[in-house]
Amino acid sequence: MKEIDLSTKLGEITLKNPVITASGTCGYGQELEDYMDLEQLGALTVKGITLQAKTGNPVPRIVETPAGILNSIGLENPGLEGFLADKIKIIKGYQLPVFVNISGYSIEDFVLLAEKLAEISCIAALEVNVSCPNIPGGGLAFGTDPELIYQITKQVKAAYPGSVIVKLSPNVTAISDMAIAAQEGGADIISLINTLQGMAIDLERQKPVFANTFGGLSGPAIKPVALRMVYQVAQKIKIPIIGMGGIMTGQDAVEFLLAGASAVAIGTATLIHPDAPLMIIKEIKAYLQDKKINNIQEIIGKVLN
Amino acid sequence: MFLEVINNQRLASDYYLLVTQSTASAQTRPGQFFHLKIGKKYSYDPLLRRPLSVHKVDRSKGRISFLYRIIGKGTKMLSFYQAGDRIDALGPLGKGFKTDFKNKQILVIGGGMGIAPLYPLVDSLLNSNQVTFLIGGNNQQDLKYFLDFPINSGVIFDAASIDGSIEFKGTVIDLWEKSYSAGFNPDFLFACGPKAMLRRVKLIAEERAIPGQVSLEERMGCGSGVCLSCVCHTNKGNQRVCKEGPVFSLQEVSLE
Numbered sequence: 001m002k003e004i005d006l007s008t009k010l011g012e013i014t015l016k017n018p019v020i021t022a023s024g025t026c027g028y029g030q031e032l033e034d035y036m037d038l039e040q041l042g043a044l045t046v047k048g049i050t051l052q053a054k055t056g057n058p059v060p061r062i063v064e065t066p067a068g069i070l071n072s073i074g075l076e077n078p079g080l081e082g083f084l085a086d087k088i089k090i091i092k093g094y095q096l097p098v099f100v101n102i103s104g105y106s107i108e109d110f111v112l113l114a115e116k117l118a119e120i121s122c123i124a125a126l127e128v129n130v131s132c133p134n135i136p137g138g139g140l141a142f143g144t145d146p147e148l149i150y151q152i153t154k155q156v157k158a159a160y161p162g163s164v165i166v167k168l169s170p171n172v173t174a175i176s177d178m179a180i181a182a183q184e185g186g187a188d189i190i191s192l193i194n195t196l197q198g199m200a201i202d203l204e205r206q207k208p209v210f211a212n213t214f215g216g217l218s219g220p221a222i223k224p225v226a227l228r229m230v231y232q233v234a235q236k237i238k239i240p241i242i243g244m245g246g247i248m249t250g251q252d253a254v255e256f257l258l259a260g261a262s263a264v265a266i267g268t269a270t271l272i273h274p275d276a277p278l279m280i281i282k283e284i285k286a287y288l289q290d291k292k293i294n295n296i297q298e299i300i301g302k303v304l305n
Numbered sequence: 306m307f308l309e310v311i312n313n314q315r316l317a318s319d320y321y322l323l324v325t326q327s328t329a330s331a332q333t334r335p336g337q338f339f340h341l342k343i344g345k346k347y348s349y350d351p352l353l354r355r356p357l358s359v360h361k362v363d364r365s366k367g368r369i370s371f372l373y374r375i376i377g378k379g380t381k382m383l384s385f386y387q388a389g390d391r392i393d394a395l396g397p398l399g400k401g402f403k404t405d406f407k408n409k410q411i412l413v414i415g416g417g418m419g420i421a422p423l424y425p426l427v428d429s430l431l432n433s434n435q436v437t438f439l440i441g442g443n444n445q446q447d448l449k450y451f452l453d454f455p456i457n458s459g460v461i462f463d464a465a466s467i468d469g470s471i472e473f474k475g476t477v478i479d480l481w482e483k484s485y486s487a488g489f490n491p492d493f494l495f496a497c498g499p500k501a502m503l504r505r506v507k508l509i510a511e512e513r514a515i516p517g518q519v520s521l522e523e524r525m526g527c528g529s530g531v532c533l534s535c536v537c538h539t540n541k542g543n544q545r546v547c548k549e550g551p552v553f554s555l556q557e558v559s560l561e
Contacts, residue, residue, distance in 0.1 A: 027531040031548075035529065047531075055543055060524045062534035067349035069526070076533050076543060220349045248349070271527040272342065272354060274395070 004288050005295045006281070008042070008262050010240045011163050011188040013097055013124055015042035015263060018296065019253065019281045022244050022267030023048050023101035023127060023167075024073065028090045035274035039096055040281065042263060046091065048101035048129050051109045053079030058211045063200045068221030068246075069268055070198050072210040075103055080116055088120060097124035099165060110152050114159035124163065128156055128187075131169030131194035143169035143194070146181035153185025165242065167191035170222075175229045176236040183237045191242045191265065192233060193226045219268040220246040227259055234260025234304055248276070250283020257284075260301040307391040308339065311368065313384065316450045319375040321384050323357075327369045329397055333362050335425035336401030336520055336552045339369070340528035342393040343379045354395065355379040356525050358422035358551070372421035372450070398528050399551050402495060402518055404429045412491035412515075413438045414506060416477050416498025420451050422520055423497055427460060437461040437485060441477025441498075445470035461485075478505045491515055496555070504560045517555035521546050 006017035021029075023045040029038050038044060056076025063070045078086060091098045100123050104110040110128060117123055130152060131143035142148045149166065157164050166182035168175065170193040179190050195216025200209040209215075226245020234241055243261025246268065247253050253264045269276035284296070293299060308325035316322055329339075340354040361370035375381050386392065404426065411434050415423045420440045430436050438456065442448040444466050452471070456462045465473040465480035473480050477498070494517035496506040503519050510517050523546040526532035530548035537546055538559040544550060 024533075025527075025531055031530045047533075056533065056536065059534075059536065061536070062353075062524050062526045062532070064351060064353050067352055069352060071526070071532070071534065073533050076536065219352055249347075268352070271529075271532050272352065274527070274529045274531075 002294050004285055004293070005297075006285060006288075008296060008300070010125075010165075010242065010263055013043075013163055015097065017042045017281050018257065018261075018263035018284070019277050020099070020242060020263055020265040021045055021270060021277055022265040023099075023129070025267040025270045028087050029094065029098075030090055032270070032274050036278050038094065041096055041277055042281075043097040043099055043124065044094065045099040045101055045127055045265065046087070047077055048075055048103045049077045049080060049083045049113070050075055050103050050105075051080050051112055053077065053082055060209055063209050063215065065198070065200070065217065065219075065221060068217050068219035069271070070200055070210075070215035070217050071195070072212050072215040074212065080113060084116070084120075088122070092122045094122075098122065099125045099127045101127040101129050101167070103129040107148075107152055107155055111155050111159050114156045118160045118162070125165050125189065126156065126160055126162065127165040127167050127191060128152060129167045129194070131167055131171075143178065144172050146177050149178055149181040150185040153182050153187050157186035163188040165189040165191050167194055169194050170225060170229055170245075171197045176233050179233040179237050183239050187239060189240050189242060190233065190237065191244065192230050192261075193222070193245045196222050196225065218246065220248055222246045223252060227255055230256055230261050231259040231304070234301055247280065250280045250285075250287055253280050253284050254287050254299065257296065257300050258303045260304050262300055306394055306396070308341070308369065308394045310386050310388055310390045310392065312388055313386045315384070316372075317446055320447070320450060321373050321375070322360075322450070323371045323373065323383070323386070325369050325371070325392070326367055327394075328367065330362050330364050330367045330369050333359055333369060333397040334401035335359070335404060335429050336422060337397035337399050338422075338551060339371070339394045339396030340398055340525075340547075341383070343382050346393075351379045351382070353379075353526060354528060355383070356398075356528060356547070358520070359397065360421040360424055362425055372418065374418050395528055399547055400549065402426045402520070402552050406430060406493065407433045409434045409492040410489070411436050412481070412485075412494040414477055414481060414494065414496040414498070414502075415440045416502040417442055417447070419496075419498030419502075419520070419522075423495065424454070426495060427456075431457050431459050435459075435461075437489070437491070439463050439465070439477050439480055439485065441465040441475075441480060441502075442467070444468045476502065478502060478509070482509075493517055494555070495519070500560055507555055507560055510555055518552050519555050519558060519560075520551045521553060521558070522551070
């Protein structure tokens with residue numbers, strides 16, 4: 001039998017398979033080296049960075065929900081300076097494409113990050129996080145306003161010569177409008193979806209569990225919502241989509257591909273099974289084998305009208 | 306890897322002893338933990354793994370035991386596991402206790418479920434050091450298993466209960482202060498237990514300039530160091546309980 005072709009394209013970027021790690025669930029890669037050969041992944045998206053270092057939110061930062069996780073990490077990261085000093089050398093060691101996720105409190109933050117990272121050749125793409133629900137005054141505020149999404153995307157594109165991914169928030173009423181705004185701003189790729197905003201209450205203290213009150217819901221619980229949004233957006237935009245949200249198995253991943261995603265990102269699954277992305281690659285391959293499909297491109301967007 | 310259940314036995318009220326067979330027993334160090342996926346293979350509820358600290362290692366038999374208390378869905382489901390069942394586990398994880406001491410006076414203090422991980426530590430220290438092992442809990446019932454646990458005769462062992470149902474009434478810190486502080490200045494101390502207890506240990510240790518280590522508990526996500534859920538503050542900045550911990554220097558860690 002012919003070798004199955006799992007390769008996929010995200011604009012200018014070719015991935016050997018469609019499986020990517022989601023930002024914030026794989027550190028800078030090296031944390032997972034004990035559990036898997038990272039080079040087998042399609043791409044790696046490293047933990048989000050901000051201009052200034054952030055110590056993140058107080059604990060507790062995580063709560064389990066039925067088939068899901070609420071998190072309120074608060075983007076703990078070493079900041080641009082720490083990233084350049086300590087993390088770039090890790091990324092340089094990889095052969096596979098590495099995406100760097102960036103967050104900011106203002107358009108200027110995003111532009112400054114883009115300018116600085118433009119000088120670094122080992123980064124395959126920037127993922128612009130306009131959707132973090134866990135930082136006050138930032139993130140989510142941008143992701144719910146199409147005009148701001150358009151502005152951020154346009155200005156980051158002007159500052160950064162490489163590929164720009166815009167990661168959208170699901171906490172909106174019309175996701176397609178956000179995706180169109182990013183596309184019009186010049187985005188090369190869309191990531192869909194970030195976490196859904198939720199909350200949990202501590203019955204002993206009779207207070208919200210999180211100091212920040214709200215957290216971001218991820219995991220299998222949000223998969224149907226993510227899938228629906230990918231399906232909707234795929235019908236409205238021409239640029240490729242990285243689908244994510246509760247993908248635990250190869251079957252889940254195939255659903256996203258059928259709905260129009262050109263690649264998928266694995267997040268929560270990796271927190272439970274550190275080698276989950278590799279298992280998912282195997283399961284996607286097994287599905288294609290079973291359906292006698294030699295090229296993964298045949299299933300991408302197959303259920304779209 | 307998998308842990309195979311040899312025995313999963315109720316000790317008292319909500320307390321259980323889980324004995325497993327594991328190929329990892331040889332490399333498991335005092336203070337480390339395993340991260341257990343409880344439930345059927347494709348079950349998403351509970352979704353996250355549950356960290357359990359190692360209570361006993363029997364290298365000759367290849368066994369690792371855990372003491373746990375039912376506090377939620379995960380531990381409730383764990384209590385239904387029977388001999389022969391297999392548990393998907395990551396581990397041993399984390400950095401364990403410092404154990405390279407010789408001819409030292411060492412104080413080991415445990416409170417509540419925090420007593421459980423101290424046994425492998427005491428075991429590894431007792432041959433070349435003088436170990437004083439003090440434990441405390443709410444009542445005699447909660448401490449029964451520990452009181453019955455065979456302790457090497459070379460170890461000075463004592464216990465306290467808050468309700469006075471065993472002889473010393475008060476916390477384990479009260480026990481230390483009232484019965485074991487006069488003329489006894491340990492070279493090093495170890496502590497595991499509720500945060501309030503650890504705070505008092507830190508305070509006293511700082512007053513008397515006793516170096517030490519504490520083992521912390523925090524709500525944990527991945528156990529592999531990627532999610533940054535279980536951080537604590539130290540004078541080196543944030544550290545991950547699952548990766549740089551769960552054992553931290555008493556002097557460096559903030560317990561606020």
